[in-house]
Amino acid sequence: MALHFDRRGSGTPLLLVHGLGASWESWSPILDQLAQHRDVISVDLPGFGETPPLPGEVTIASLTDAVSDFIDTHDLAGIDTVGSSMGARMVLELARRGVGGDTVALDPGGFWSPGELRFFSTALKASLPLVLGLQPVMPALTGNPVGRTALLTQFSAAPWKLPSSVALHEMRSFKKATSLRDALDALVDGPLQEGAPEGTTPGRVTIGWGRQDRVTLPKQAARAHAAFPGSELHWFDKCGHFPMWDQPAQTVELILGRTG
Secondary structure, eight states, X not given: OOOOEEEEOOSXXXXXXXXXXXXXXXXXXXXXXXXXXXXEEEEOOTTSTTSOOOSSOOOHHHHXXXXXXXXXXXXXXXXXXXXXXXXXXXXXXXXXXXOSSSEEEESOSSOOOHHHHHHHHHHHHHHHHHHHHTGGXXXXXXXXXXXXXXXXXXXXXXXXXSOHXXXXXXXXXXXXXXXXXXXXXXXXXXXXXXOOOTTOSSSOEEXXXXXXXXXXXXXXXXXXXXXXXXOEXXXXXXXXXXXXXXXXXXXXXXXXXXXX
């Protein structure tokens, strides 16, 4: 399957993989800064953004297969990978498979306890109809700090500070994502993320986590870290589920420092 992608900058290639409901543009707060140093490739996963859905079953494994195929098709063997949320889980899965180079996973899914998984499922499945139903008034809601706070408190430690363009695009992406519900079901009903024995990943593994993450709770960071022994765990203070939103400068610094 051909994945739609954005490519900018020059230097050592770097692959960015977005999260559930998003698209390559979710990286916009840090894209230009990364592109000053790297050849940055940001993909739309199957069924998200401009990429058509998979012809078969949507699972974390099949979505990861599509990214692995993209790497092969574009002769990007050994490319450093960075993922956010569901995409962070996928780049960890690539590393577990021995695909890519250095890996940076920002607040990955797949490390829930049963109770945490029920909470995640209930919260997301309850909020999705609201987000989709509010689409006609979304520009007005995202255009003011109160609206952004109401919509994005689950995802950001300071949603009122987010640029309205970033908030609006994220909310519009949910409506456009044809594989949104299937991917959410895959996260909820599929297996948890497997780890990798120390020394078996193709490069360094770095796991970043927001201390105020309300989607993948901070206590899950220890499980992710233990699943990938030898990995580095980095904490983002005053940060929710998306470090590139709440701590963009620190996120760029972490990515450039731990890849390449």
